[in-house]
Amino acid sequence: MRLPVAFHNSENYGTLIGEPVQFGRPFFGRSEEYESVIPKVRKSYNELLEKSKRNLKEALDDFLKEVSSYAIVGYDFILCLSKDLGKEPMEIVKVLLSSIYIKDRLSYIKQNLKKKKENPLEYAESFGELVSLLGTRNAYNLLRKNGIKISDTTLNYLYKVSMMPSSVKALIESRKLLLTVAFELPMENIEEAAEKVVGLSFNEARKILKQFQE
């Protein structure tokens, strides 16, 4: 399971890496989960800055391979990196798109387009990561270009899942909550709704989730 991680280029403190929060929503993860993730991302980011002096593509590849098992980084990461390296963000995006990491993710997605996913959460997070890094439209185009036909709506749903609180993600990963049911969860009281529909089929869950919308 991966937690979203925020980057910010501060005028006074340089690049800051931290836990993103959405006002009025449950946290993405518990504070102790972030306590283990943030130092690792920070360490890898420092290594990335160092290694990128020799080869940016390889450094970016190593960084993403490392952090992708526990974090999802977004466009703010690209902005910070571009500032730290004195390069244009688009230059970073181009290198990123040519990286082995992105190729691997795309091939993973292709392999898992089938109905029975190896790991439904990892599948959703792979899409979520592309949307976070590139934005919905660019991610959509990249996927289409690589022969992955997916609708805008499904892409947004998968992104939504990748940004759900860790307690809900754990239910999806352990297959206690169907991915298609997770698509329908209301963001306002997501944890409560998720608990109510654990183990239910899509049709059964939908009936219950309707009550949350009323």
Add this chain to the structure above:
Amino acid sequence: MNNPEEIFEDGEEFKVDLSHLMDDIAQVYSFEHWKLPIVENVDNFIDEKEYHTISFYVRDGELKIEMKGTGISETQFKELAKIAFTTKISIPEDTTLGYYGWGLKATMVTAETIEIETKRKAFRGRQIWYWKEKCPYRVFKSPCLDLPEDSTVLTYKLKEEYKLDEKAVIETLQEYYPTVLAGAPALGKKRKFYVNGKEVPPPSWLDENRYKKVEMLKSINIKNEQASGKVFISEEELVDEIRGLAVIVCGRKMEERFNPYPEVKKYTGYIHADFFAKRKYLISDKTQIKRRDNPLWQDFKTKVSLELEKILKNAGFLQTTTQTERKLIQKVHKVLTAVLREMPELRELGIIGPLSGKAEIYTKGGNSRGVIEEAPSTKPNTSSTKEGERIDQYGYGGKGRVIKDDKNGKESVSKREGRIRGYPQPIITELPEQIEAKYEVGKILINKQHPLYKSVERNEQMRLYHVSRAGLEAVLDQLLKDGEISQERYLILKRQITYLLGGNL
């Protein structure tokens, strides 16, 4: 002529610097080298299912290890000294601890000599390993021990720096094989352990009478493999070393305990997960589980955490998100929306309303007047204007060209309803200790080093309140600093935030 052996028939085999290789093998181990003869021989003992009893005798710098139940076959005995030779991976799905083929050889670094004698059915063998100019040598000798049943006996003449005593052997066994000592089967078989004739007791942390409650972790399905264990709930805080779950693979405890809830200091336990060895997911010295590119580990982590969470919640150690707390979160959300909407000053900072909330969108062309200027911007959901130029609205984020209404403006603009991203993004991060929170272009930095944050970080409800209050106040501080609001207005708004938030808690 496709066969390379025919093309390069004059070639020669790679050579090995044996002395260097022995040093390298020893370096693989993360634990103290004096433990090597104990650990590696117990692993071999466990891997052979016919062995049932292992006895250690320690005296005057000599360590004798006697394993009963089977012996080494003649073929294996001849190949025993061959580095990277192992008999344990003949069947790919076979579960064993040993598969590198250097375990027994590695124990040589601790010894002046090792005598190995075995009896298996009609076969009797004895060989002695010794050093010659930093390289290990072996010689076959006639058997001399009286071995009434199939068994293997290893006698180590330990080097001065690796000499050990009875206590060290017992503690090492208790450290690495806790549940096997308590009678749990390793690879399907119960084993007996003796040191100087006395049976080795399990470590005290496994004594169930010490705990308030014992909970079972029953057959957790990890990608069609099973993991089972026990969780012990204590009344007292436990010492660091035994907190969390000991992960046991084929009887051997892994170096690091699995502890997804480090804040709970009153639980310990163990979980058996032999499949990590079966699928070859142990790292080099077999005290660690490979975590990267290991789908089993990911699944294990999630599922065991979930089971553990239930147990710890039942024990009252973990906070559960109650219905009331959930309602509170929704209330706070509504309050924030209200607070932000009621403060037109916040608009100057691009803080307009709820995330993806409805907002007035200005586009080029129309009957009203407006301006286009540089300001903190956000993108509306309307993708382009009639002129084909996309113009941002006031919002959070970096500075950009934004459009807004202005009676005296030179641009003609029109107003419509759309959706924009409203809130600035709070980030919990590390700042100098004295700063509670700080606003910086579209981001609210909440300082996790601040004492107030530290005091609430383990309580999700308090953490939410803190982040909301400190975050909003940071925005106000920035407005005051920029001269966007007066001191008086600042105080009113600050009170309003505290009142609205506090009233809902």
